[in-house]
Amino acid sequence: MFSLLYGLYEYIFRKDEFHVLILGVDKAGKTNVLERLKTIFTQSIGLDPGKILPTVGLNVGRIEAHKHNLVFWDLGGQSGLRSIWDKYYSEAHAIVYVVDSANRTRFDESKAALDRMLENRELGGAPLLIMANKQDLEGAATSQEVGEVFGISRLEGRQFKVLPVSAYTGQGLKDGVEWLVETVKRTHRALRLRVRSNGS
Ligand SMILES: Nc1nc2c(ncn2[C@@H]2O[C@H](COP(=O)(O)OP(=O)(O)OP(=O)(O)O)[C@@H](O)[C@H]2O)c(=O)[nH]1
Numbered sequence: 001m002f003s004l005l006y007g008l009y010e011y012i013f014r015k016d017e018f019h020v021l022i023l024g025v026d027k028a029g030k031t032n033v034l035e036r037l038k039t040i041f042t043q044s045i046g047l048d049p050g051k052i053l054p055t056v057g058l059n060v061g062r063i064e065a066h067k068h069n070l071v072f073w074d075l076g077g078q079s080g081l082r083s084i085w086d087k088y089y090s091e092a093h094a095i096v097y098v099v100d101s102a103n104r105t106r107f108d109e110s111k112a113a114l115d116r117m118l119e120n121r122e123l124g125g126a127p128l129l130i131m132a133n134k135q136d137l138e139g140a141a142t143s144q145e146v147g148e149v150f151g152i153s154r155l156e157g158r159q160f161k162v163l164p165v166s167a168y169t170g171q172g173l174k175d176g177v178e179w180l181v182e183t184v185k186r187t188h189r190a191l192r193l194r195v196r197s198n199g200s
């Protein structure tokens with residue numbers, strides 16, 4: 001009886017856990033974003049930019065924000081590593097797509113990788129937050145420009161937002177996390193994933 005009641009208590013009061021994939025082409029700044037998020041939202045200090053190497057496997061970061069637990073999965077963006085992105089799609093509540101706003105020469109490549117990702121049905125209904133990163137650099141494209149180049153307003157059936165951020169200064173990261181929590185909470189996808197995890 002006690003365990004039944006405890007189970008019910010746990011079910012009602014446990015914090016929801018959301019899985020957020022951090023994607024984007026190599027050198028966009030994904031791992032720096034993750035490390036800065038750790039500094040902002042946890043007791044520990046994220047890695048210094050100078051100590052961050054190109055990602056080959058998976059970096060995981062957990063934070064607590066707005067009464068929710070968020071688990072970030074940061075994957076490598078080199079072209080040969082993009083083929084494993086889709087292994088994580090079915091379990092992801094939302095996507096953060098990081099763009100190097102200061103490197104316009106790679107916008108086409110980055111947009112192609114984004115379009116390919118969005119075509120995947122396993123990501124149906126997953127909110128998309130585009131981080132127009134490296135805003136601290138002079139000449140960086142604004143978030144509006146990034147939104148236009150990446151054709152974001154044409155997305156149908158998906159919640160999305162483009163935010164100006166800097167992993168170096170922390171600009172925009174709190175707003176991004178707040179948007180993620182508030183948006184994911186309201187999606188059918190979150191409910192679907194929750195039902196599935198309770199059933200397994
Ligand atoms: N100026 C500036 N540089 C940044 C910022 N974020 C990342 N960088 C730099 O951009 C480069 C790539 O950063 P990473 O975080 O390793 O990029 P990544 O997207 O994780 O790359 P992969 O792991 O190879 O996919 C590094 O030299 C970083 O120091 C930023 O906000 N501003």
Ligand SMILES: [Mg+2]
Binds near residue numbers: 076
């Ligand atoms: Mg990385």
